[in-house]
Amino acid sequence: MTIILLVVSGLYALFTTVLGFTWRSMLPFRSAATVAPAGPAITVVIPVRNEAENIENLLNDFSHQTYTRFEVIVADDSSTDSTLAILYQFAQTASFSLRPLPLSNERTASPKKRAITQSIAIATGDLIVTTDGDCRVGPEWLATIASFYERTGAKLISGPVTFTREKTIFDALQTVEFASLIGSGACTMALGVPTMCNGANLCYEKRVFAEVDGFAGVDHLASGDDELLMHKIAVKYPAGVHFLKSPLAVVQTNAHQSWRGFYNQRKRWASKWRAYKSYLPSVLAVFVFLSNAAPMVAVGGWLLGFLNGNATLAVIGLKLLPEFLFLRQILVFLQKKSSVWVIPLTQLVYPLYVLFFGLAAQGKGYSWKGRNLN
Template sequence: MTVFLLAVSLLYALFTLTLWLTWLRIPSFQAEGIGTDAANTPFITVVIPVRNEAEHIENLLNDLNRQSYPHFEVIVADDSSTDTTLSIIQQYAQQQASFILRPLPLTNEQTASPKKRAITQSIALAAGSLIVATDGDCRVGPHWLRAIASFYKETGARLISGPVTFTTEETIFDSLQTVEFASLIGSGACTMALGVPTMCNGANLCYVKEVFAEVGGFAGVDHLASGDDEFLMHKISTRYPDGIRFLKSADAIVRTQPHRSMRAFYNQRKRWASKWRAYKSYLPSVLAVFVFLSNAAPIVAILGWLMGFLNGNTTLVVIGLKAVSEFLFLRQILVFLQKKSSVWIIPLTQLIYPLYVLFFGLAAQGKGYVWKDRKLS
């Protein structure tokens, strides 16, 4: 038992330190040199699938109204909202939008993955050569699309994953979410840089429209409610192994709302955790199991010490290997995401996170969750 715990903890520390060093080596991108000539710059279609986002959608549309990059259109696919979301979009298109805004009302039909359906129908109407996806509760900066277009022109990437964080934290629960989310964004960015992409986030994702068609869109994974981002990334990565890039730019950061209720948080994390069983590539599944074991190790070590099976020095080594390497990595990601104020919460997150990983790892084995007032499986 001692050898196993030490081996898992050491491997995890080496893995996390590798991510940390990889992140430091990813160059920060400055969107310079892109012109305004429509003939030489990509036309972008921003796709926003929404359901019951009346509270947030106008803020995002206002952000899009202030974009410094002029060559884009926006399709907002409304998935049968029961609030005033659609009327807000329609009114904005008529009165306030300085860009092409196309509301797309969707029929209220039964589907296993409403979000994938919304994105697919939007892309069928898209005029842009680049598809940029985000969510209705997000906020974007004025140079968001300029950074994406410039990065695409420089790299020719087939899929670009952008950074995502939360808006202003009001509670410790918000800060805990910020730290956890930073670990996912940072890990995804580093595995892309290492040539083995594992995760991305659909709140800030760009891909070439023709490539979406080449890989068959969401065919093969359209029966799964989640994974409109990662499953597509893996399909594109299979066809274009060097075509997946992370955009490390402050201008490209997208901010979304942290969950204010435990119920909403639970349903989202269960939805995320349920994806790993459907991966065709072995790497994400192996990584998920490895992270599960690494987070279980400190708990087992503490229990072993309390029960007399492990000595105190072994327990401290197991905890220390994980804590120190994680702190170095997470601090770097939080500073980039302009969340330096959340660095202090990292130790508290490290105390809670092993229990969190174990809980959702087990919860994901059950089927079904509620999302946007719908029961999904």
């Protein structure tokens, strides 16, 4: 048992160290001072349901974009609050093209994929940029995406996402955990084996969406409008998936304020693992699961007398130290230095978190936006 635990922990330490060096080797993107007026036409697609408390803040952010060749389509998925009324009212005086798209209340396996697909069908932009109704974006967001696209010719661009507030320990824990996903996804893209991205800050060519037949083949899953689409594009364009490492491209969203909301979101994310066509993301998920279980097994073995103290400390150290150094880099980039001190606490609870959601993902069904989905 000792050898197995040390091997698993040693491989995880190597993996995390590689991620750390990869992140450092990724030079921050510095966009041009101005983007050519004839730059790419962008359609921002925002699927929403019951976002009356948040949507106007995001729309105001679009009023301040320095890049002006864009339109916004907000696909309202049968909101039961005043979301749609706010959209129509804002559209009357908006300084940009705002197109509310009311969707029918028909039952569908993936409401978000339906919203995005119907929005793209009427989009006039060459680039599709997606975000969520509870997000906030900076004034240089679209300009940075357009400049990066012109510089790289990427088929899909994944951008950084973080949380808006860190008022409680729960907020900070979510910030650290989310940073690990963003950083890992960015590094695997840089290594040419993309695994994760986030639909709150995603861009892809409209024609490429059509080339890979959109969400066909994965439209039976409620989740996966980001990662599963990215995997399809990566198969057709192996060198076409890029991460936009720029502070100007960071999108902020709200951390969950309740355990139930957090649970349903993470279960929704975990549910798409079963649909991965490539073995790599699944193997990586299992590897992370085992790596997080190793310290718990080691401590249990030490308490029961099966493992000596030095071996237990080695297993724990191989997990914690490289991981801390990697997460610190990501948090500093996301301008979340205040959450660095929470990394050790996150490392303490994360093994339990991984085990819990790894098992929870095996069951079907969760609640999202007032609906029960599979």
